[in-house]
Amino acid sequence: MLVVQGLVVQGGWVPGTDRPGRLALWAERSTALYEAKRREHPFAEPAESLAELLGEAVDQAAFETLTLHLPGTSKGPVPSPETGSEAPARGVRLREWAVPALLIPGDAALAALAQLAEPDPDAAWQPAASLRYLGILATHAYDLALRGRMLPQLVVEGGVPAARWRPVITGADAAGYRDFAAAMPPVVRATGAEIGRTLRDALHSLVDGAARALLPERILHGHRTGPRGPLPDRWIAALTDPDPALPGARPDDVRELGTALGDWLRAALDANGPIRVSFRLSEPGPETDEWGLEFALQSAEDPSLYLPAAEVWEGGRFPGLPQRPDETLLAGLGRAVRLFPLLHLSLREQQPDRMTLDTSEAHEFLRQAAPLLQAAGFGVQLPTWAGRKAVGLKLTTRSKKASPSRAAASSGFGLEQLVDFRIDLVIGDGVVTAEELAELARLKVPLVRVRGQWVELDDRQLKAALKAVDRRREGSVTAGEVLQQVIDGGEDDLPLVEVDADGELGDLLSGQAAERLTPLATPAGFLGTLRPYQERGLSWLHFLARLGLGGILADDMGLGKTAQTLSLLLAERSAGEEVKPTLLVCPMSLVSNWQKEAARFAPGLRVYVHHGAERRRVDISDDADLVVTTYGTATRDLAVLREVDWGRVVCDEAQAIKNSGTRQAQAVRAIPARTRLALTGTPVENHLAELWSIMDFCNPGLLGPAKRFRRRFQEPIEVRQDADAAAALKRATGPFVLRRLKTDKTIISDLPEKNEMKVWCTLTGEQATLYQAVVEDMMAAIDGSEGIQRRGNVLAAMTKLKQVCNHPVHLLKDGSRLPGRSGKLARLEELAAEIIEDGDKALIFTQYAEWGTLLQPYLTAHVDRPVLWLHGGLSKARRDEMVTRFQEDDEPMLFLLSLKAAGTGLNLTAANHVVHFDRWWNPAVEDQATDRAFRIGQSRNVQVRKFICTGTLEEKIDAMIERKKALASSVVGTGEDWITDLNTDQLRELFALDPAAVR
Known part of the structure; x- marks a missing residue:
């Protein structure tokens, strides 16, 4: 049993009666106070101090005292097993205790659990089994939404209709549901609700939250101002709105739509086939305005098994199709009508196989119907440009021409150097003028062909672009300011989509500096000859160091990261300048490897190993060019290492600091140095948060705080496979990451198979x-x-x-x-x-x-x-x-x-x-x-x-x-x-x- 020293945070679920359920958080100290005679829980943490400890994860929480059914005796409650306290042998039964708690609304529970349910060994608190269980349930809910195992419904909450997503639990998911019920810790249902109701209510709220997180923003932005338009239209819009309520709807309309949607959910629960109806949208030809929407049957498990509706009517088949595929197609189209009402026009035909849309109808399908259909389990195939932000920024910089006297005094490129810059607006693949932008805004056409390419024009992006026209768009800034602009990636509604820079700044921003820079020759004192790709790596490392920037040398294992690092130290010293010592932190198993490699390749370097019982506690860098230590020693001797004036800190096998919250990651990050270098063959093993952690070691603060990185890059890329976010991340990190693979024959051709x-x-x-x-x-x-x-x-x-x-x-x-x-x-x-x-x-x-x-x-x-x-x-x-x-x-x-x-x-x-x-x-x-x-x-x-x-x-x-x-x-x-x-x-x-x- 893991014994937690400090605070244990419990998680429970409070099912709603006329409103959605809520996530309950309460905590207890690891010391039980059995002397208490009152009915209040004697060692529960006050809700206010718990909220302060948990931080932003509970921003939306309300303070409330709950009556919980918890095991206890006449003297007091029994502490949780995680505290390590021993429970009394006799007299234990469920009793009611007043417990101060944080109540988080159901629609915010998913995000809160993502931050709270994972144990952090260095935190002042730990999640109890109940909170970890709810975290696993939240992950399961997200997976259901990601796989489209949900359907939209119309429910009544507090007397007001609301658009909600509900899970579709069939097949293997049903077995998982039973397992979740059997595994539910009693604390989760300590409010007194039975297991089935608690699990059902929690899963409903978490799936609804996951669906809204996964689906794109509504096409109509701003606040709704009352009951306008027919109920089905308002219901569809509310499925992606943070506020699902539909006040003012006529009771008969609510009853009719709710019944139809309930029938759909029941039909889905009865269906067991792995075949789904699919829709493919194709853009019009050069001179037409007719979009095509093709219907098909598709295997849900193997999307490559695809049968167009025209072939269904001709008797075509693929493995796994039901006996009557035509009935499956018609039934699926009938269900899809609820999410894309225009489909009813095709259902008038005896054998519908496709329909023609005009541009406004195609836009309605792209922005509203397609994500809803996809989330409801239908297959959807869209043009490659669909869903991407069409309006962006292009940053152009040019090096200033130096005067002869200034050129003679210049010591080379630096981040303080001034460059000319210009920011242009881009739509699709081309730059647009302010006049062209104003004309597009005047036309108010959301889907338009610009220079032969179709793009979606988001109204909010257009407004942001028109404002950007009035701001300063050219002038002079430092190279460092340009670098930060590229990393920041533009603005929320106007992402930076293109960078055009010349000179050494262009080399850096390209992410291909190693290929563009003139390779440095093997430095004096290096016993051996660097391979061409290693010389390019040396030039890249030297270039970053000259700018005072850190980097990640992520060459594949065995390509010589050690040799390139040692050659960098020699190259710096061969220039005749005073160079401060380098601290190298590595796993204990590599200490000898660094000693031997330094003796083999760079015998002129003075190497000191700071490890073991005999290590020096003061002046550890005296007479040393390279100090080698381990992650464990660096953590223990942090106070000593921080006192040294290091020129560089190098982390070898840098995946050791991939979890930013661990003690050794925090310790290594706290050692001051002019530059930092991470060596790893696996910069990302599991999640993009690991890349942030290693990058934050190399260049502290450059990618912003972890929360912003998660919102801007990690969630869009890992959850939604957002290509724009992936491109922005590559643009932001590319200048600081060099990765070559052994399988690339252009890198190394003489390595055997x-x-x-x-x-x-x-x-x-x-x-x-x-x-x-x-x-x-x-x-x-x-x-x-x-x-x-x-x-x-x-x-x-x-x-x-x-x-x-x-x-x-x-x-x-x-x-x-x-x-x-x-x-x-x-x-x-x-x-x-x-x-x-x-x-x-x-x-x-x-x-x-x-x-x-x-x-x-x-x-x-x-x-x-x-x-x-x-x-x-x-x-x-x-x-x-x-x-x-x-x-x-x-x-x-x-x-x-x-x-x-x-x-x-x-x-x-x-x-x-x-x-x-x-x-x-x-x-x-x-x-x-x-x-x-x-x-x-x-x-x-x-x-x-x-x-x-x-x-x-x-x-x-x-x-x-x-x-x-x-x-x-x-x-x-x-x-x-x-x-x-x-x-x-x-x-x-x-x-x-x-x-x-x-x-």
Whole structure:
């Protein structure tokens, strides 16, 4: 049990009667005060101080005292398990307690849970299991909305009709719903409502909030001023409006529309087919005003299975179509009429297959119907320009021509240098004049062809553009101000869409400075020759440093980030200027690597390792050009390191600071230096917030606060795949990120091939029996648990099943014999013998140190050759000795490595075989481990084998990863925790043993 020191924040849901439900937050201190005799909760945190602690996440909260049903005795309430306090053995029953709470409206609950439900180990408070449960439920609601598993409805709240979105729970989602009901912590429903009502009310509010977050803004901006227009039109508009209420509607109209929508929802709940009706909008030809809207049937699971309606009527088919596809098409079109009333014109035809729209009707479809249809589960295909902001800004800068005297005095380009600038308005792909803009605004045509290209003209953008015409649009500013304008990306309604700059500023802003700058030659004192792409990397690093800017060198693993960094230090010193020392922070496993690489490539650099019990506490930079320390030491010695006048701070394996809230990220960021450099082969592993964290280390404050970055970039890109936001992020970060890949033959052409293969292993009879027993035992435990305990049971089950797949001894730990009892071990024995016989060397990775300890002596005896074993318990000297022996000894051998201890940083190019004996199921982690051998210096093809036991969870999870390759970093990038969110039926299917798995 995780014991929380400090404040534990609970989450509950208060279902509404005549209004939407509300999220309730209350907190308790970790010390129970049983002496209290009053009925008020004696150790609940005051709502005012809780609101101050939680900050902006609870801006919309109201203070209220709730009566909660919580376990307690006659002396006082029982503290939460997370506080670590022991509950009384007797006399505990549910009692009513008055608790000060924060009540957050249902439409704001989704955003609040996104910020509050994830634990932060460095925060002064921690979410309890109840709050984490609601966070998972919010994620599920967002997923339902993202997949279109919702429909619009008309409900009555407080006597007023309102437009709301409701989830459509069918198929696998129904099983998940039951699982959520079974797993609900009692605190969530402590207000006294039963489980079903609490879950239903919470999911309704969260799905409605998710739908409004995902759908685009309404076409009509501003406040509504009363009951104008027919109810269906007002209802459609209110589905994307922050205010869903429809006051003043006639009761008969409300009853008629509500009944029709209710029938639609019931029909959707009864439907189980994976086939949906789809709409494709095509723009008119050069001389016409006729838009085409094609109808079709499409597979919801595989959108490439697409059958136009014309072919449906001709009898066309694809796999999975119902017996009567024509009826499916007509029924779908009939439901879609409610969201796009113009469709009724096509339904007059006997065999509707498409309809023609004029430009105003096409705009109505684009802005209103299309997002609603998509959210309701229909397929929608639009022109590529649809949905993008049409009006933007173009920034043009030109270097000022210097006078001869000024040119002679100039020391080169700097951020203080003045440049001429001009800002133009852009529509589509072309610049427009103020006169053209005024004419477009006068015509009030929302969809218009500008210079042969169709664009949507948003009324709010046009008004912002007309105001921008009157502002200063040209003059002189510093290069630094231009850089900040590019990063800021324009204005809310007028994004910066194009930058045209010349000179070195243009090189920087292009994001291609490494290619544009004149490459620096290999500096004096560097023993070796930099490759051409490394010389370009050196010139880029030197260029940024000269400007006082930080950067991210994100070259693929093995392309020589270390060599480029060392050459930068030498280049700066060879210029004869006084250079302040560099602090390099890295994982402990890389300290020796930096020592050896510096001695090998840059022996003239004075290197001091600040690590270990004997490290100096003062004057650590005396007589040192490069000080190497670890993240842990930097955190502990922060006060000492902050006193040094550093020229640069470098973070190697900078994914270590990807979570900005961790102590080590905050510590490294707090060390002052003129410039900063991050080295990482994986700048984004899971979420864009990691890129913000690393960028904020390199150039503090340049991307703005995390909240603004999340609103401006992270949410639009990750949730809505917004191409404009992605382009703006690339424009803002491109100048500071240099990434080259080994697979790019223009970068490096002499690196051999990496051949990856899966090695399928079968279980022995003993393994199969053990596997089945573990499944039955652990599923019983999972069924009987909830919340954090359930997650722990799922992870424990996975660990045990993976141990069985490795070897029975790994699970039983009984010290019995190894041979003949494991399909994986038998395959490894064969493979190891082949590798040794061929005179080769191999790396064998396992994530379990205990298994490696058993395997090492067994393999040594089996191959009669050295088998080295590197794990986290070794001293630095012993690790270095092993690496040196493996790299320099000509004898064929095996190197057994713990994945966590040796997955990054080491250079082990003597190996041309890599074996992953058991899987971590994180492609990025496995690739990092493989690249210990597949990197510069490798002259032979590298054979990579991943062992998988057929018919087990290993095969099934591997298949899931293959299906989700495009989302691997966000779905499975965190290792195995994502599996704990599967419902019980999905886990049972995942863990089940296929009879064909046994040999």
